[in-house]
Amino acid sequence: MEQKKLMKLMLIILLIVLRVALGAMHGATGDQAVINVSVNNVPPEITEVVITPDTVSLSPCPDTTPVMIEVSAVDDNGADDIGSVELTVLTDSVGNDASSNLTTSLPVVMVYNASNGMYEVPVYLKCTTPSNSYIAVVSATDSMGASSSANASFSVQTTRALRIDFSVLDFGAIDPGNTSIIAGDANMSTPVAPTIKNIGNTKMDVGMKIEGELFPINTSCTLEGTTRTLTTTTQSFGVSIAPGNAIAADFKLFVPIGTHAGTYTGQLIIEPVAA
Ligand SMILES: [Ca+2]
Ligand SMILES: [Ca+2]
Missing domain, CATH: 2.60.40.2550 (Immunoglobulin-like)
Known part of the structure; x- marks a missing residue:
């Protein structure tokens, strides 16, 4: 019995202590401060x-x-x-x-x-x-x-390139001893009048040669006033065509006396060369 009374007494004391402690906490007074920071903008x-x-x-x-x-x-x-x-x-x-x-x-x-x-x-x-x-x-x-x-x-890089607007040079029917002329122009949409255009990004000269039966019939080309008789070896004209520019190509064919009747065909090869 004495032990039970003692336990009860201790419990009561504990409750009192707790109440006092809680009372002290309720009575606490603090203070406060504003937190302030400015974050800078930095460039990307x-x-x-x-x-x-x-x-x-x-x-x-x-x-x-x-x-x-x-x-x-x-x-x-x-x-x-x-x-x-x-x-x-x-x-x-x-x-x-x-x-x-x-x-x-x-x-x-x-x-x-x-x-x-x-x-x-x-x-x-x-x-x-x-x-x-x-x-x-x-x-x-x-x-x-x-x-x-x-x-x-x-x-x-340098791109050297040309384009022509004609796929055939038709000199027609000619008597021996006569000349046929195909006059060019600077317009890339008129194939009957031959045109050479610089489609690269640098100034260019033009090289030409012919292959096939046409040789040795005398064929020549004139570019910007310079005439070359075409052979099976590539020849340049010494012209300087600016990128994007087009020039006329005039062709002339002479059939010498003594040429046998018949059809003569050849191949014209045109290439860009350094100006
Ligand atoms: Ca920023
Ligand atoms: Ca043309």
Whole structure:
């Protein structure tokens, strides 16, 4: 019995102690302070610019040639703070504006590709883009208008190419001792009047030769005032045709006295050569 009384007494004492403790807590007084921080905006950073291919071989005119530009960019305010990534400038190796060689005007907005995490855009070079090295400048801008830029270079190789608008030179029926003339023009859509066009990206001269039975009948061609008698060996004319330009090709055929009656055919081979 004595032990039970003692237990009861201890329990009562414990409850009193607890109440006192709780009472003390209810009566506690604290204080408070405002936490303040301003997070700065930092501009995006372009970590990589990749141009593919870095050495471009142009397709002959009128085709254009694609060049892919890819950019990696980060922003310490979060990837979603990057508002836009653009191709802003294209210059040649000495810093002159070269954007007129593109089929689209600058700036060109680049598109985010989730599969490789890069911003990318294909641009198209005109067929007359000169052989040179070029610098592409790209710029990344964030939601607050802060931006940074970076660049990469690529080179364009020389493409020497020509096209003619005629598939046949028909000199007709001629008596021995006579001459037949086919006059050319500078219009690529008139095949009866032969035209040669430079469809490459560099100045070019023209080389010509003939093959077949036509030789040794005297056939000649005149380009820009220079006449060459055609043989089975390629000869150049010493002309300089600018990229995209077309010139007339005048042909003349002379049938010498003593030529047997019959049909004579040959093949005219025309190729671009360095001007
Ligand atoms: Ca930012
Ligand atoms: Ca023509």
